[in-house]
Amino acid sequence: MPEKSKQPVNLVRDLGPSHATALVVGTAIGSGIFLVPAEMMQAVGTAKLAFLAWIVGGLLSFFGALTYAELGAMKPQTSGEYVYIRDAYGPLLGFLYSWTWFLIAKPGSIATITTGMVRVLGTFPQLAFLSEPAMIRPMVVNHGQLVAIGATLFISLLNYVGVRKAGNFQVVFTVLKVAMIAGIVVVAFASSAGSWANFRTAFAGARGGIAGFMMALVAALWAYDGWNDLNMVAGEVRRPERSIPIALILGMAVIAGLYILNNAAVAYMMPAAGIAGAERPAVEATRLAVGAWGAMAVSAGMALSMLVTLNGTAMSGARVPFAVARDGYFFSALAEAHPKFHTPSTAIVVQAGMAVLLLLFAGSFRELFSLTIFAEWLFYMIAASTVFVFRRKEPDAPRPFKTWGYPVVPALFVAASAVLLYYTFTADLRNSAAGVLLILAGVPVFYFFKARRKAPSG
Secondary structure (H helix, E strand, C coil): CCCCCCCCCCCCCCECHHHHHHHHHHHHCCCHHHHHHHHHHHHHCEHHHHHHHHHHHHHHHHHHHHHHHHHHHHCCCCCCHHHHHHHHHCHHHHHHHHHHHHHHHHHHHHHHHHHHHHHHHCCCHHHHHHHCEEECCCCCEEHHHHHHHHHHHHHHHHHHCCHHHHHHHHHHHHHHHHHHHHHHHHHHHHCCCCCHHHHHCECCCCCCHHHHHHHHHHHHHHHHCCCCHHHHCHHHECCHHHHHHHHHHHHHHHHHHHHHHHHHHHHHHCCHHHHHHCCCHHHHHHHHHHCHHHHHHHHHHHHHHHHHHHHHHHHHHCHHHHHHHHCCCCCHHHHCCCCCCCCCHHHHHHHHHHHHHHHHCHHHHHHHHHCHHHHHHHHHHHHHHHHHHHHHHCCCCCCCCCCCCCCHHHHHHHHHHHHHHHHHHHHCHHHHHHHHHHHHCHHHHHHHHHHHCCCCCC
8 A cells, every 4th residue: 555645744823812912012022122212312312302213113113013914914824024025026035035034134133132131131240150151162151151042942942842832931921021111110200219301301412413313213113123023923823814913003002102101211210311321221210210129120121021032033033944945945854843843843943053053153143143134124125015016916815904004004114114224234334235145145045946846746
């Protein structure tokens, strides 16, 4: 009797609306909300203009979320952006997106998040040893690198054993993260050490002008970044035609509200010059409000916040190489799903391994990761633009959700992405150009796999 062909194991739709919303909120709110107020104040010099940058950045990000809501509900497949780009512009551009994400963007993001988390933990006197060497042969590795690697492996294991387990983790700790930010706001405005007069102060050393405002807007957009990760796990969301739009819209509203309230709390506690000179404005504002113990609590909360962001990043990142491999354009092993856990197990392991390598060679990693800043926003812009292509090519396709304010809303997001690309490219020409070369290096790789690709049997 002939042996039956082995059927591939597929991913399962185990994520509900709460998981989807927590993925949007928990992944986007990382360390940026605690750090970028200083950078923004250095750029614009007044609380009024900083608020304007937060509002404009929030609106533009919300426009992007509305655009992705239509795309995610229309094409609720694993890897999201890869599917949109592939179906709109062809497999080559889709592969270049996946190549960029797989090679450095997602492993680099994981390494960056864990490194930042260790830096925050290192501010505690009891953890000062994190900067000390744990081993010196055959290479120098400090305790902080080992902690970062441990966090990477823990979160990767959590995602390996089931997307629902990772989703539950995301929900619980996102709630704690939101509660912490709300706590910062409450203790700040309840403190007698704050003053509404701080809102009228100015930082004399700010860059100012249009260039300064654009710098602040870029910082705000980077702080909002991460909401798009939901679309990468769309193939595992229950009732995606409903859950994805709700999660993106509700999630972005929560993020924007928390960011603006946090910025208001910091501005209430500190004058403009104080914000501009603070390494971690939210921590300093809490210290002024309730003392050193409050600052320590916020620092611990920052580390926790980054762990939740790490979970969302690891979850979404592994789905991209999995999807392109299932299309036959990458190593077939990456297309495997675990027979028991129904997760892209091989892709998760490889992604974790690449992040660990970056953590071990952190000296060269930072420059390498900076190459992707330009590439990331390039593909955000390209992915969002596919909504126009599908409206034209597939006018009668089912669209459970249609972007509000089409075509103006997606056009504004695409234009904002283009502006951000311009400023990031001109601010760091060498690394941005290297990022373009990194993308183009995927062209011969694509044609190599295309030549090996077998036609589907039967």
